[in-house]
Amino acid sequence: MFDSLNDQQKKAVEICDKNLLIIAGAGSGKTKTLTYKIAYILKNNLAKPWEILALTFTNKAADEMKDRVANILDTSIDNFYIGTFHALSLRFLRQIGKKYTIYDKHDQEMLVKEIITYLNLDKNKFQPSKVASYISKIKNSSNLEFPTKEFERIYKIYEEKLESNNAVDFDNILIKFIEELKNNDKLRQNFQNQFKFILIDEYQDTNNIQYELIKEFYNGDNRIFAVGDEDQSIYAFRGANINNILSFSNDFLPCEIIKLEKNYRSTKNILNIANTIITHNKTRIGKNLYSDISGVEPVIKEFATNKDEAYFVSNQIKNILMQNDNSSIAVLYRNNNLSRIFEEYFMQFGIAYKKIGAHKFFDKKEIKDILSFIKIAYNEKDDVSFIRSIGNFGGIGLKTIDDIKKIAIDLNTNLFIAASTLTQKKYAKVARFIEFVKILQKKLEFGNISECLKFVFDEVFSDKNFYRQDIRQSNIGELIEFAKNMDIESFMENASLYDYSQSIDGENNLSLPNVSLMTIHAAKGLEFDHVFIVGLNEGILPSLYQDSVIEEERRIMYVGITRAKKTLYLSYYLSDFHNSFIPSRFLKEIAVNKTQLKRYRIGETINHKDFGKGIILNVKEKPLELKVNFFKYGLKILTENDIF
DNA sequence: GTCACTGTCGTTTTT
């Protein structure tokens, strides 16, 4: 059974008496190694299934690991603790009787917005989405430093509100659980003793909170097996700390580092490009991926416009599909905005495709609207869901909701309780809303969530045009179907943590199209026969010009390239009809005689980090010198060094 | 006071 492993993989599977950091290059059989390691532990009786903890970042990865473990062991995986950091933490919290409403990014922003209005702060200066992501950033970095006094106030009230709403945001799921472990020696020791082996996937993506959680689980007697690839760390924006992987061998002793450098996915040519680009990064442990597979040279293409690019890609895909309809094809891009033009052209060309990510099912308005009623019934203290649900109930507007907010402040209580005190005639609608939620609570006690959802839809939404549109109807139907046979707890968890638009199982379902559109982030961990990476323009990939993020942008490029098995197309365009672009610097890093890359042209508009937009009047090569007329700052001469 | 309609604006990546 272990014969199919190469020497390095075998080592990684068999060493169980030390902590292990497995540096697994793209396509080097990472998941295989992890799952075989679990099998090895069980076969040799080193632990029982429930003594193994496997932590992943995405549900997709957790599902895949569950599947593959079940496959090679030919047994049920019910006894295993395999899941995302968030899902498992929530599960453990529930086991000790702690239940919370989960606020997703959108809910978070609503709460922040409420606080900003409450504090009378300028909404343009304090944009809820920016403030919300900054709050998350602060929580993930262990030192609490606030840019301004106002910000500090927002943060404090935000945390208080979560507490009084009996809610947690994504970060707090882990923070709460860590608190419990820190405050309860018995509990912590129980976990430490139970989990003899802790496997962590994508270790390069752990943030400070996740790192702290791992530390809580570790007692020196149990063993940590971390698998990761510093070159594929692309979540720093979310707080991932690449130092965690770089300093693993200091943190967990005794420790051994094993590198998996043989790639079974891509051709030599593709890996050459990937290796060439990534060696420009300084923050690395360092490795060199190699492959035995030969194939065609990757293609670099320039297009005048993004439409030309989309046309070319569609044409190529059509050709591939005509030759062999079994191969998998992906169009990858840095951000979701780029997908639209491809969707248009795919329709024109009659190419069936699936778009991954972008709009999550549980983020859809009609879903969130209906769910808000279930959530307020489930947890009366949930002010965010209160505002959303009462606003949709009908006949209750902003003025009334403002009145309720004032009462809640006076009585120092939640909105639902405040609203329950209103008995005057002019608040009859509010009383009806309260009554409705109470009926819903009774219905929820019986546990049939599907029926509750249908009840909410019939009573509140069914006569509104928006919710009667076909797409919304089918989404709502899907929600009701999804909830069947689910208890309220797992329904809430699934609705908050599980993005099942990403879990489409392409391999087992032949009716699904073989062409996928997605961001490079969403493509991580996946592989395709033919890959098109599009929009390789400065300002798109890399998306930002600061040095601090350039290495991360380069890793994103690297992740994209290493998704390809057989053929790879890299392309950029010079204009999207709003802006002009120059090719990505990453193309310059690989394009040594292959291709001539035109970087600047007389007459084109460029966007400079300090001077804004301007028109190029003259170009001199070697050394590069640009004469640019900036709209705001007038004439400037730029050399290579101050262009970016 | 509530609601539906209209125009404008921005948009990295995600558990």
Added chain:
DNA sequence: CGACAGTGAC
């Protein structure tokens, strides 16, 4: 495209 502010009809 979707969120959001502003406007006018009931």
